[in-house]
Amino acid sequence: xxxxxxxxxVTAVEGAIVQINCTYQTSGFYGLSWYQQHDGGxxxxxxxxxxxxxxxxxxxxxxxxxxDSYGYLLLQELQMKDSASYFCxxxxxxxxxxxxxxxxxxxxxx
Amino acid sequence: xxxxxxSPTHLIKTRGQQVTLRCSPISGHKSVSWYQQVLGQxxxxxxxxxxxxxxxxxxxxxxxxxxQFPNYSSELNVNALLLGDSALYLCASSLPGxxxxxGYTFGSGTRLTVV
Numbered sequence: 001x002x003x004x005x006x007x008x009x010v011t012a013v014e015g016a017i018v019q020i021n022c023t024y025q026t027s028g029f030y031g032l033s034w035y036q037q038h039d040g041g042x043x044x045x046x047x048x049x050x051x052x053x054x055x056x057x058x059x060x061x062x063x064x065x066x067x068d069s070y071g072y073l074l075l076q077e078l079q080m081k082d083s084a085s086y087f088c089x090x091x092x093x094x095x096x097x098x099x100x101x102x103x104x105x106x107x108x109x110x
Numbered sequence: 111x112x113x114x115x116x117s118p119t120h121l122i123k124t125r126g127q128q129v130t131l132r133c134s135p136i137s138g139h140k141s142v143s144w145y146q147q148v149l150g151q152x153x154x155x156x157x158x159x160x161x162x163x164x165x166x167x168x169x170x171x172x173x174x175x176x177x178q179f180p181n182y183s184s185e186l187n188v189n190a191l192l193l194g195d196s197a198l199y200l201c202a203s204s205l206p207g208x209x210x211x212x213g214y215t216f217g218s219g220t221r222l223t224v225v
Binding site: 030031040041042043044045046048050087089091092094097098099100101102103 | 114210218
């Protein structure tokens with residue numbers, strides 16, 4: 001089966017940089033996705049890595065190392081509005097479902 | 111353009127009752143997926159429908175069922191509700207043939223409370 005591990009909580013201050021790690025175990029791998037969710041609202045797609053390396057989208061970057069079954073989400077120039085839960089996710093073997101980690105709650109303080 | 115819309119937003123039901131949740135995907139999106147999110151956990155896959163056919167089913171009991179209509183909207187039905195069914199139910203739509211690079215677009219969900 002598939003499983004993902006990520007830290008449950010991360011705290012940081014405004015303007016700082018934070019990294020949220022994700023390790024995964026899966027029999028077949030299609031890529032690693034990241035979603036953001038504010039207070040039980042709609043999860044919002046942030047980024048996707050299918051190949052090794054860094055993908056940058058504004059203040060957010062995502063990294064993947066397939067050999068290490070590891071990825072991370074990097075958030076720069078943190079703002080209060082970045083306080084949210086962040087989920088990493090992989091496809092299931094059939095390719096029809098996303099399997100999510102338990103999520104990392106990021107708290108940004110002033 | 112309207113995003114993914116779900117109704118109702120909140121619902122309170124009694125154990126043993128039945129519930130129907132509704133989802134309208136983004137215009138042009140033909141695939142709809144349902145997820146259950148228990149407090150403090152990540153979303154868990156329930157169903158995926160594409161062109162009115164079930165394409166995938168998660169590890170949920172037969173009390174859970176769904177269908178997709180010709181206009182690509184979808185309903186999730188849960189029978190014989192249990193206290194453990196209390197959760198946020200999320201609907202996600204995606205483009206036909208869309209890849210993970212496009213991501214899913216989720217609705218804001220239906221918060222179901224079973225008492």
